[in-house]
Amino acid sequence: MMTQFQKEMSNRFTIPLVPLDSSRIQSVRAKIPTNYNPFSYYDKTIISVDTLKNDLEYRTHLENAWWDIIVIDEAHNVAKRGYRSSQRSKLASLLANRSDTLIMLTATPHDGKGQSVASLMNMLDPTAIADE
Incomplete structure (x- = not known):
């Protein structure tokens, strides 16, 4: 579903979305200072609710993102x-x-x-x- 939505946004509106999953978020976190929010790294992203819902590790970052x-x-x-x-x-x-x-x-x-x-x-x- 995520891949389909990503393709539709790109094809119909020329909006490129970077897909984020747990491993890509960990990769971003390895590249940035510990106090930096990994959800601010990319300008436009697509991420599954299921990726975020279970991980308490992301909660602080989500609460501080806009x-x-x-x-x-x-x-x-x-x-x-x-x-x-x-x-x-x-x-x-x-x-x-x-x-x-x-x-x-x-x-x-x-x-x-x-x-x-x-x-x-x-x-x-x-x-x-x-x-x-």
């Missing part, structure tokens, strides 16, 4: 479900507050639960739905 645009594809996978938030949902909520623009894409209908839709809407605008 992006112009974050695009979350398959956004229905980051919706809050029930009373516990998934790692994907927590990560998406963190990232939603770290950019000027958040774009969430999905072709999958939501699960029909108001809380799921409200959690996605509140990532876009925290004041959109007061009571999930």
Whole structure:
């Protein structure tokens, strides 16, 4: 999915994206000073939510990074479900507050639960739905 999205952005909009996975992030970290944020190394990147969600090592860097645009594809996978938030949902909520623009894409209908839709809407605008 990531490769397809990367190709589409390049072919349709001439936006080159550098794919980041765990090994490439480690490679960047080896090249830069320890206090430098590896997510600031490249201007335009594409990275899987699954690469970031489990690694507590990235959290501080993510909390201290700022992006112009974050695009979350398959956004229905980051919706809050029930009373516990998934790692994907927590990560998406963190990232939603770290950019000027958040774009969430999905072709999958939501699960029909108001809380799921409200959690996605509140990532876009925290004041959109007061009571999930």
